[in-house]
Amino acid sequence: MGRSAGQHGGVADLLWDDVSSFFDPEAMGTLPDVCVPNASVADWQAVLDLVAEKGWKSHYTEGESVLPVPAAEAVLSRPADAECPNLRVWPADDVLAIFRFHADDEVDFDVDLRELQGQERLDAFCGFLREIGRRLGKPVLMYPEGDCGHPMLGFNVEEDRVVLLADPSRP
Template sequence: MEWEKVQLAFEWDGSWRDIYVLDSSLDDWQRLLDFLRTSRYNLTFKRASVEPIPVHAAEAFGGPDDVRPLLQIDVDGIVVNSHFFAKEEIEFDLDPREVEVSADAEAVFEFMAGIGRALSKPVILTPENMSELALIAYDPATDELQKLREFGGLL
């Protein structure tokens, strides 16, 4: 996608951007972790301290309620986080200020497409906590990314 067409999706407005795979299951989380483990991305998994990435996705949802796990993924210098909020929804967040040029956006889009291919599910980029407002979407049926709407500045 051309940078000029997607640049506003990453304009800083005080909020982060989210990447979602909606209507997910524990099996989807497992396929996601399997994909990430074999990907080129550097991964860091933390609870109270750095730990090995769980072999089984269910392990990420276990443990004390007051210590939510954090998976950090280095996507070509852009830090993408997952907090394992819910089994029914895979959610990542990223700071849009880290997406400064076309190559950064392409790295994020490649990450989204990789997840979509691994799970055979749509993947969307949205404003923070707005899963109903997809800005960019990956469609596994067509293996393409599509810009869905303009976004920029404060909502």
């Protein structure tokens, strides 16, 4: 009995019953935006290194071409009219994050809320945010789709966990 809690490092960051409204695709849009603001090329590279170190399943594409993951500097210095690259990362089975290399000063990715239903998936998602936040020493924030006003939740560096940043009863 006591083993399952220890495998996840103790208590869950967030409880599904508390935050399920934030994960409602009807209310929030299917693809909320997750980002690390005030980032750098080095931060992007740290994320790419983290994906490789963790052995997370991933694939990198430019247009229709699947390619080996290049260095962050190479991706971010491509011409403006080049195909937009995507890095798809599966930190857990059936949980996909799609990184889009729009700017070197913000690490951004999308997740699909339809894949993040229930406590187990929520724990996997929080774990993913925590890994990125710890590696970069920066907050990782989730916003409703297309709304970069106020984040709903995110990794808090000082607390070393994912915390609510808005009231889930008023999405």
